[in-house]
Amino acid sequence: MRLDRSRAQPLMALILAVGLVSASAIPIAASGREAPLNSSSPFEKADRNKDGYVDRGEAAAVPGLSAVFGKSDRDADGRLDKVEYGKALGEIPEDSKK
Ligand SMILES: [Ca+2]
Numbered sequence: 143m144r145l146d147r148s149r150a151q152p153l154m155a156l157i158l159a160v161g162l163v164s165a166s167a168i169p170i171a172a173s174g175r176e177a178p179l180n181s182s183s184p185f186e187k188a189d190r191n192k193d194g195y196v197d198r199g200e201a202a203a204v205p206g207l208s209a210v211f212g213k214s215d216r217d218a219d220g221r222l223d224k225v226e227y228g229k230a231l232g233e234i235p236e237d238s239k240k
Pocket residue numbers: 188189190191192193194195196197200
């Protein structure tokens with residue numbers, strides 16, 4: 143009995159440690175400056191009509207985006223594709239995102 147107990151405890155500690163690490167890794171990864179690329183991506187949300195671009199009207203719904211729209215529209219076609227949108231989000235000052 144004593145043998146089983148002393149062997150089980152390090153194993154339990156390992157399982158607990160692994161569980162803690164994998165549980166805490168998620169918030170750490172998500173707290174980065176970039177928007178998380180999960181199922182509800184900000185681009186999909188901003189692209190209301192699902193044409194694959196965020197136009198100025200759609201950008202108006204995203205706080206701070208209108209101010210950086212022109213700068214972020216690299217090919218000047220009047221709309222942001224996914225790459226441009228990602229860069230635009232990086233351009234928005236933190237205090238205008240709230
Ligand atoms: Ca659109």
